[in-house]
Amino acid sequence: MTTVIMDTYDYAAKLRAAGCSDQLAEAHTRAIAELVVKQLVTQVELSERDRALQRDLATINAELKRDIEQTRSNLTRDIEQSRNELKRDIEQSRNEFKHEIDQTRLELKRDIEQSRNEFKHEIDQTRLELKRDIREAELRLEARLAETRVEMVKWMVGFGIAQTGLIVGLVAKFTHAL
Numbered sequence: 801m802t803t804v805i806m807d808t809y810d811y812a813a814k815l816r817a818a819g820c821s822d823q824l825a826e827a828h829t830r831a832i833a834e835l836v837v838k839q840l841v842t843q844v845e846l847s848e849r850d851r852a853l854q855r856d857l858a859t860i861n862a863e864l865k866r867d868i869e870q871t872r873s874n875l876t877r878d879i880e881q882s883r884n885e886l887k888r889d890i891e892q893s894r895n896e897f898k899h900e901i902d903q904t905r906l907e908l909k910r911d912i913e914q915s916r917n918e919f920k921h922e923i924d925q926t927r928l929e930l931k932r933d934i935r936e937a938e939l940r941l942e943a944r945l946a947e948t949r950v951e952m953v954k955w956m957v958g959f960g961i962a963q964t965g966l967i968v969g970l971v972a973k974f975t976h977a978l
Contacts, residue, residue, distance in 0.1 A: 808833050 808829045815825035 806833055806836050 811832065812825045812829040815828055816822060820828070
């Protein structure tokens, strides 16, 4: 159904009032009416265009939903894959660090044991040296004691002889004097 937007009778009357002939006013009115009708979109055309646009929008909407869902699925997969890779990397790093700690612990234990043995050896050497020094000191002391004894015996013998000589001399003097 076509709806006329233009009142052709009123338009022709205005042309006649402006001084146009009846023939010219009618020809001009028909030309304008045809032009307007050609340019006007009918309700059917609008409905068809609206349905086509609705279909296009529905298609675009469905494509966008598929694209969004596909992107969401891809991102979820990528995130899960990254999470798993990071977990593997963390576990691998943990194992590497654990191995390094164990190696360091073993090296430190070896170093401590080696230091302990070296200290023990040094202590044993020092102990032996001290025992040797003490023994040497004892031997020197015993030698000096022996020398001192000999000297004392000499002094005592000499003192005993001198005392005996003194007694003999005193006895002789007292016996002579008497």
